[in-house]
Amino acid sequence: MSTSLKDSAPQGARLPIRQGRSTKVRRQRVKAAWLFLAPMLIALTLVAGWPLFRTFFLSLTDASLSDLDAANIIGFENYLVYENGLWFGVLADHVWWQSVWNTVYFSIVSVSLEVIFGVIVALILNAEFKGRTIVRAAVLIPWAIPTIVSAQMWAWMLNDQFGIINHLLMMAGIIENPIAWTASATYSMWAVIMVDVWKTIPFVALLVLAALQMLPKDCYEAAEVDGIHPVRVFFKVTLPLITPALMVAVIFRLLDALRVFDVIYVLTSNSTSTMSMSVYARQQLVEFQDVGYGSAASTLLFLIIALATIAYLYVGRNKIQLGGD
Known part of the structure; x- marks a missing residue:
């Protein structure tokens, strides 16, 4: 003892x-x-x-681009102010809220399509076939092209006068008359989304392909022996295992999409139907030379992106923890 x-x-x-x-x-x-x-x-x-x-x-000032030194502090009047029975400021501007909706709509649709097609491309590139190395290199070409260059290239192809897109569609009998893809309020947003998806699919595909290359072979061999359908294997085995890589791809693409400027400005300039928050801020800063008002729009853009990022990371972390439990 x-x-x-x-x-x-x-x-x-x-x-x-x-x-x-x-x-x-x-x-x-x-x-x-x-x-x-x-x-x-x-x-x-x-x-x-x-x-x-x-x-x-x-x-917080009434600064103008012509004379920044003469700026006076006016508080939050650039954001929202009530005068003579009316509301003024960025938060009272219907064009600003239209640009917010355009940006959110563009981000959700564009990133969703990029994830879907990116996963499909990654699965194809992960398969064994002849000439796979050449195909992998070719897939990266859209991503390697600068955004300004690719947007201008697509602007020429989508032109209603000499664009090859209208020419091919008319030859195929799909349309009878040329369509002003980037000038029409009906088609301009979808034209912008198409160009952005075309350019950034390789980025998502590259991240997903890297995750696919690291997956264990034992699970797939066991599933093949048990005779499980490949589609079920994808949703039950592959997709959960590549979810961390997808989260990285989505957060990076979501940040880029929320602050999108170049592709929209090159294709549609200051059109209200496609104006993003960045284009709105640039218009106030440069064209209207209202630095205070444009800075208020830029600050709101930063806050929206920050809140969206925090919310996405919080939800994603909880999903991973629940999945681990």
């Missing part, structure tokens, strides 16, 4: 010591991590933090 007490006493005494050592090591690692991250955080603060603060400050 005494022997067991002697043997158990030192073990109980050593446990707090080990915990203390592990806590000390953890603190040292955290401190070292912060030291290594400090240069990057400082650079990020200077590169991104200062312009963001400057934009928010200008949104």
Whole structure:
């Protein structure tokens, strides 16, 4: 009895010591991590933090592009103000809310199509067939082309006078007269979405393909032996395993889509039917030379993107935790 007490006493005494050592090591690692991250955080603060603060400050003024030094602080009047029985400011502008809806609609539809077609392309590229290397290289070409160049290229092809798209559709008997794809309020948004999807499918496909290459072969061999249908294997095995890669692809594409500017501006300029939040802010800043008003729109754009990112990460993390449990 005494022997067991002697043997158990030192073990109980050593446990707090080990915990203390592990806590000390953890603190040292955290401190070292912060030291290594400090240069990057400082650079990020200077590169991104200062312009963001400057934009928010200008949104509180009546600054004009012609004379920034003569700006006066007017508070939140650029955002919303009530005067003479009417509401004024960005939040009271129906064009702003139209641009918000256009951006959200573009983001949801574009990213959804990119994920669907990206997964299909990745599954094709993951299969064994002759000339797979050449096909993989060719698929990356749309992504490698600069957005301005690809948008201008598609603007020429979609032109209602000399565009090859209308020419091919008329030859096939699908349409009788040329369609102004980028000038029509009915088709312009879909034309923009088509161009964006064409360009960014390779990005999603590349991330999904990398995830597919890392999947264990045992699961598929067991499913093949059991005679499980390939479609069921995809939804029950493949899709859950590549979900982390899909989440990365979606969050990156969602951030790009919410701040989209170049492809919309090149194809449709300042058209209200396709105007995004970035195009709206640029119009106020450059064309109307209202720096305060445009800065307020830019600040709201940043807040919307930040909230969307936080919400997506929160939902995605909860789904992963529930799936793990």
